Amino acid sequence: MATARLWKDDEVTKNPRVKAVFDDIRTTRKMDFVNNFWRTLANQPAVLERTWASVKEIMFAPGVLDPLTKELIYIAVSATNACTYCAHSHTAAARAKGMTDEQYAELIAIIGLANETNALASALQIPVDKEFDVL
Amino acid sequence: MATARLWKDDEVTKNPRVKAVFDDIRTTRKMDFVNNFWRTLANQPAVLERTWASVKEIMFAPGVLDPLTKELIYIAVSATNACTYCAHSHTAAARAKGMTDEQYAELIAIIGLANETNALASALQIPVDKEFDVL
Amino acid sequence: MATARLWKDDEVTKNPRVKAVFDDIRTTRKMDFVNNFWRTLANQPAVLERTWASVKEIMFAPGVLDPLTKELIYIAVSATNACTYCAHSHTAAARAKGMTDEQYAELIAIIGLANETNALASALQIPVDKEFDVL
Amino acid sequence: MATARLWKDDEVTKNPRVKAVFDDIRTTRKMDFVNNFWRTLANQPAVLERTWASVKEIMFAPGVLDPLTKELIYIAVSATNACTYCAHSHTAAARAKGMTDEQYAELIAIIGLANETNALASALQIPVDKEFDVL
Amino acid sequence: MATARLWKDDEVTKNPRVKAVFDDIRTTRKMDFVNNFWRTLANQPAVLERTWASVKEIMFAPGVLDPLTKELIYIAVSATNACTYCAHSHTAAARAKGMTDEQYAELIAIIGLANETNALASALQIPVDKEFDVL
Amino acid sequence: MATARLWKDDEVTKNPRVKAVFDDIRTTRKMDFVNNFWRTLANQPAVLERTWASVKEIMFAPGVLDPLTKELIYIAVSATNACTYCAHSHTAAARAKGMTDEQYAELIAIIGLANETNALASALQIPVDKEFDVL
Numbered sequence: 001m002a003t004a005r006l007w008k009d010d011e012v013t014k015n016p017r018v019k020a021v022f023d024d025i026r027t028t029r030k031m032d033f034v035n036n037f038w039r040t041l042a043n044q045p046a047v048l049e050r051t052w053a054s055v056k057e058i059m060f061a062p063g064v065l066d067p068l069t070k071e072l073i074y075i076a077v078s079a080t081n082a083c084t085y086c087a088h089s090h091t092a093a094a095r096a097k098g099m100t101d102e103q104y105a106e107l108i109a110i111i112g113l114a115n116e117t118n119a120l121a122s123a124l125q126i127p128v129d130k131e132f133d134v135l
Numbered sequence: 136m137a138t139a140r141l142w143k144d145d146e147v148t149k150n151p152r153v154k155a156v157f158d159d160i161r162t163t164r165k166m167d168f169v170n171n172f173w174r175t176l177a178n179q180p181a182v183l184e185r186t187w188a189s190v191k192e193i194m195f196a197p198g199v200l201d202p203l204t205k206e207l208i209y210i211a212v213s214a215t216n217a218c219t220y221c222a223h224s225h226t227a228a229a230r231a232k233g234m235t236d237e238q239y240a241e242l243i244a245i246i247g248l249a250n251e252t253n254a255l256a257s258a259l260q261i262p263v264d265k266e267f268d269v270l
Numbered sequence: 271m272a273t274a275r276l277w278k279d280d281e282v283t284k285n286p287r288v289k290a291v292f293d294d295i296r297t298t299r300k301m302d303f304v305n306n307f308w309r310t311l312a313n314q315p316a317v318l319e320r321t322w323a324s325v326k327e328i329m330f331a332p333g334v335l336d337p338l339t340k341e342l343i344y345i346a347v348s349a350t351n352a353c354t355y356c357a358h359s360h361t362a363a364a365r366a367k368g369m370t371d372e373q374y375a376e377l378i379a380i381i382g383l384a385n386e387t388n389a390l391a392s393a394l395q396i397p398v399d400k401e402f403d404v405l
Numbered sequence: 406m407a408t409a410r411l412w413k414d415d416e417v418t419k420n421p422r423v424k425a426v427f428d429d430i431r432t433t434r435k436m437d438f439v440n441n442f443w444r445t446l447a448n449q450p451a452v453l454e455r456t457w458a459s460v461k462e463i464m465f466a467p468g469v470l471d472p473l474t475k476e477l478i479y480i481a482v483s484a485t486n487a488c489t490y491c492a493h494s495h496t497a498a499a500r501a502k503g504m505t506d507e508q509y510a511e512l513i514a515i516i517g518l519a520n521e522t523n524a525l526a527s528a529l530q531i532p533v534d535k536e537f538d539v540l
Numbered sequence: 541m542a543t544a545r546l547w548k549d550d551e552v553t554k555n556p557r558v559k560a561v562f563d564d565i566r567t568t569r570k571m572d573f574v575n576n577f578w579r580t581l582a583n584q585p586a587v588l589e590r591t592w593a594s595v596k597e598i599m600f601a602p603g604v605l606d607p608l609t610k611e612l613i614y615i616a617v618s619a620t621n622a623c624t625y626c627a628h629s630h631t632a633a634a635r636a637k638g639m640t641d642e643q644y645a646e647l648i649a650i651i652g653l654a655n656e657t658n659a660l661a662s663a664l665q666i667p668v669d670k671e672f673d674v675l
Numbered sequence: 676m677a678t679a680r681l682w683k684d685d686e687v688t689k690n691p692r693v694k695a696v697f698d699d700i701r702t703t704r705k706m707d708f709v710n711n712f713w714r715t716l717a718n719q720p721a722v723l724e725r726t727w728a729s730v731k732e733i734m735f736a737p738g739v740l741d742p743l744t745k746e747l748i749y750i751a752v753s754a755t756n757a758c759t760y761c762a763h764s765h766t767a768a769a770r771a772k773g774m775t776d777e778q779y780a781e782l783i784a785i786i787g788l789a790n791e792t793n794a795l796a797s798a799l800q801i802p803v804d805k806e807f808d809v810l
Contacts, residue, residue, distance in 0.1 A: 002809060123496075250389035
């Protein structure tokens, strides 16, 4: 089930704005497979263009965090938001970028612990130590 | 403001269970400063002991993810949960473990992007690609 | 799958409290179709009555916000909460009330942006400007 | 700081709709103190009336769950939503209804554990066992 | 769909660490059925051991909150986090521990109300009354 | 308190990337006041540039949703995420764009209701009606 239609490749080919993004996704990721996230955003070309531009710049451009670390962070956010699609897609992406079972096990442990201690701090409304302030 | 009292050091000293945890926190982290999170959990010794045991094992024991990467993941969860205390404490912890301004800038960008695309996927209820299934 | 049973029409007819609400839903919405949300709440008649009374007053009574705007706001909350059922039902409701593809595209963009900047503000724990205070 | 004004008692007295709710709050709770939640909702009399009616029926009317258990559940939701105001107000309410330190300690432990295992389940996207389905 | 494999019993039997936890789960819960949560965590033995130890101590050890109350609190957190798996598993657990339809109806009402008033308080950014502060 | 420094105007003036964004914010919004959100993002110029570009395109470019409706949607997301900063800043923005007390009262009511029914749907794990599927 879904709240918006998925674009098949023959439909993509007929829309220049959407095709340009799909071509760039395929070139940048060096694979022909384009997942449903982009096939759904195709319904909103402006959102598709802007979202891909952000993903390309943040996740694919060279930076100081390595590509796998970026995916681990993405999984942590997705799990915390209970995002079914993103948990699946970014876990697959992390594995494709070399995430080992040991790394995944430690990631899972941190995600669980952080959500636990976040809830403890929110329940107890603990005042922030002045040592943590940067102002 | 807070919903539970903070324990001062003289009170900690008088409670053997709490003192044992505080001593181990100081030894493990190699510093005398014990932040308000632990001073609040001191009201619930069993929670204090179990939480510190988890933090020590997950965040301090040697593993395949380095200590700084673990803190970046922790910040990502804390920001997503809007946890005021944890955002402050783990950003301070990440800086203490060497997080540079460039690393923090990339982390912030990923946290923003992941929350954005999570919301897009949840709004559009995008069906998970069969390619992402491991079963 | 579900954690509570769905009531079929013949069962509804036999329970006066549930029937009265279902009748009012059909009259107010001018359609025979009653969706699973109400068929599940039928298990808890008091919750059913109170929830429908709130929905009728807030979403159907004349007010200063038009019915479509109300649905756009509802979708935004549902996406942010990752509520699968509500994202589906309120997107369908918005379309039934005339939401165009262009309006949906702009809504989606705002939902994504707001979740992104919320996460940035929560990560950075930005102090509220005194200009925004009304007290 | 706040995004809406707080109503003082002299202002409440001049508005019959608001005064009627405040009078009922004082009578029902058997105390003169009316907290800021209601003083803020006073700006929206319809929301004030409906919210108080729900709180009165759900939290104060006799039922099968005792008043303290209801507050424990309320705290659990409030902590999970990182609601600063509600964590404070419902922890105070639970203490006023007799919550002991031991009960609070167990509540805190469950809140932490549930948020931890929720995050694990959402990260791992664990398929629901057929044994848990009621349909 | 899932992001991690489920362990069948013959696989569990071959791994001493996993087998020890599964044996203890069966003994503690007095039933042969082991649900998918544990069959997925089996991929991460350290997480499995630590999580089960916490669940056993918090949910099964004698305490001041009765076992059913603990499950009601767990359901409240799981619903608030929109955790599909946990809503299913803990509702089933609560029913197994004797939750009646009346108790479930009241629980559902409180979960709805608490999420509503949490959102109102967060929208209005209501300042915490000094009467609620314990410091 | 905060986890990152706020940039004052004299510091902004010395950094061409940051100054260009601040100049565009002032021109686009037709006011000299630049709020703390941007003064904090100034620490991460790439995030500042990309975020402002998105805000300018989504919130300020002409579209099919009027500027006030966009702010109402923004407030709804911010309240649901319990984002203190964003609830304050976007409520102030909505008022500056003409939000009346009546509109705000209806918005608040919808935010509360949507969070309530989202929680009910997530607790009850209601199956999506086939009528709501677009695939």
